[in-house]
Every structure is written in structure tokens, then in C-alpha cells.
Amino acid sequence: MDDERITNAEEQSTSVMSRAEREEQAELERIEQSQKEKAFNPRKVTIVDAEGNETVVDMRKKAKFRRQPGDVIFYILDYAFFALFTILCIFPFYYLFINTISDPDMVSRGAVNFIPKGFTLSNYQKMFAVSDMWQSVIVSILRTILGTATMVVASGFVGYLVTKEEMWHRKFFYRFLVITMYFNAGLIPWYMNMQMLGLTNHFVAYIIPGIVAPYNIILVKTYIEGIPGELQESAYMDGASHMTVFWKIIWPLSKPILATIAIFGAVGNWNSFQDSLLLMSNEPKLRTLQHVLYVYMNQASDVTSVTGTGAGDAAARSVAAAKTIKYTISMVSIIPILCVYPFMQQYFEEGIMLGAVKG
DSSP: OOOHHHHHHHHHHHHHHHHHHHHHHHHHHHHHHHHHHHTTOOEEEEEETTTOOOEEEEHHHHHHOOHHHHHHHHHHHHHHHHHHHHHHHHHHHHHHHHTTTTTTHHHTTTTSSSSSSSOHHHHHHHHHSTTTTTHHHHHHHHHHHHHHHHHHHHHHHHHHHHOOTTTTTTHHHHOOOOOOOOTOOOOOHHHHHHTTTTTSSSGGTTTTTGGGOOHHHHHHHHHTTTTHHHHHHHHHHTTTHHHHHIIIIIHHTTTTHHHHHHHHHHHHHHHHHHHHHHHHOOOOGGGOOHHHHHHHHHGGHHHHHHHOOOTTOHHHHHHHHHHHHHHHHHHHHHHHHHHHHHHHHHHHHHHHHHHHHOO
């Protein structure tokens, strides 16, 4: 009996000790978890003084920054300046748009300044009624696509070519290419040359002269020189040719700068009208949209015959219709570039910085 009592007492003491140990272990875990939460909470910081007392400080209250009067004035002027600059950039497009959806008589009197008056879509209907409008749109689109694509491919390949030391007379051809940026024969010799080559009144006159763009080639060359040469050397060791290296390595890695020059080329081809004005004088079907706009802007008095209205309309109404049609064509001509640029802006910013700076 005595042995059993001793055994039971030992078991009870053991259970009590194990319970105390469990409680102590749980307390230690709770303290450790609390310390972890404090350590990973950036908003609250625990400060321990010399006596070992802990104080939790809320950094959200301490982080409040008190701006000085000079800082407040600077921020006000800064925001005001950029807000005004933004309005100055946007207002021309807004003014153009509200004039296209306003009554032509109100537009001719200059009554439309900030809000449209006499809402109407007849201006767009008249524009689409112009006989050569759709043809000029197709020509401009084809010119922009083909001209930009050929220019980008040529600039990429030539820019890669002039980076190779083994190119025959590389320095001479590169310097000769750069010289053309600063010196040219002039407008009349250029026209005579195009005429002798048989490019007048022909669609390829829009494509061939713009294939070689020295400025874009320089941008691509500078960008390619920043690509690690080990990538090309490893490809050559595996038996790759120059064309394989260009299409498989250089071309994919050069997308930012290629997208940048693509924007340059697309905007230039879409907005160009001088070559159309000089070279397509005898071929109205090959006129670009910008050329058509230029013609209508200089023939406002003859807008009655262009839009198909009757010859007995009042002269004032003809002038008003001519003015609104000019606004409408201008609005339509800038829409494609406005739609394309936001999607290319990321590549444009990255490419122009990486391609233009060389350490």
C-alpha cells in the first residue's frame, strides 16, 4: 500500500510538472509570436529604454510630415503649371472636335469656342460624301504600313551590319550615311532624280525613298552595341550565320528601339503630303489623306462642287461648309496616330533612352 501511495504521488507530481512546463512553453511561444508580429509590423515599432521597459510607438502618427510654407507654394505652382500645360496641349484637339459636331453657320461666325453649339453629325456625312476621300484613306494606310515596315527592317539590319568590325570599309560607309543627315541636293534635284527613276505618279515613290533613315539607323546601332557580345559569339560558335544571329538574337532583343523608330516612321508617313503633292500631280487616285486635306484647305471657295451640293446655295453657307469639312478631315486624320501611340508609349520611352545614350 505504501508503495502504491508513493507511486501515485510521483505520478501526480509528474503531471503537475508537465502541466507547468506546457504552460511555460505556451507562454514562451506567445512571447515569441508577439515579437515576430512586432518585428514584421512596419507601422509599429517597439522602443526599449535603459531600464528595459518596452514602449510601442505607432509610426503612422510619427510619420506625418509638416510641410513648410515654401514647400506648399512650390507644390501649388508646380501643379498649376503642369495643369495649364496639359490644357494647352489638349485644347486644340478639343476645339477641333467641338467644331466638327457643331452647326456650320455657328462655326463660320466663330461662335463655337468652348462648347459645341447646334449639335450635328452632318459634317462627317459630308466628308464621307467626298468622292476621293476613301481612296485617300486607303492610300495613307497602305503607305504607313508598308513604309514603316520596310524602314524598320532596313534600319535594324543596317544598324546591325555597321556594328560588325569585319564589314568591308565599315567606317567609310557609316560616315557617308551620317553625312546625308546634314547635306542634301535640295528639292529640285530630288524631284528630277525621282522623275528620271520613273517614280512619279507611282505608289512605290512613297516607299523607296524612306527605306534608308540615317537617324534611325544610328539609334539602332547604338542600341545593338549595348547588347552583350557574348550572346553573338556563342551563336557563332554553334555555327550560326550573321542572318541567323540577327533574326534569332538581335531582332528580339531590339524590340524597344525598333518600336521607337516604328513610331517615328508611322507618324512621318501618315502626316507627309509634300511628296504626294509633288509626285502625284497627274494621279489623283494616289493622293494621301493629308494631300486631300491640303487641297480642300486651299480650295474652300469651291467646296460646293466637292461635296455635291447644288450650285445655287448661298456663298456664305458654302464657306461655312468648307470650314467645317476642313475641321472634320483634320480630326479624322489625327485619330489613327492618337490611337496607336498609347500602346507604343512604353517601348517608345525605353527605346529612345537606351538607344540614344552610350557610355
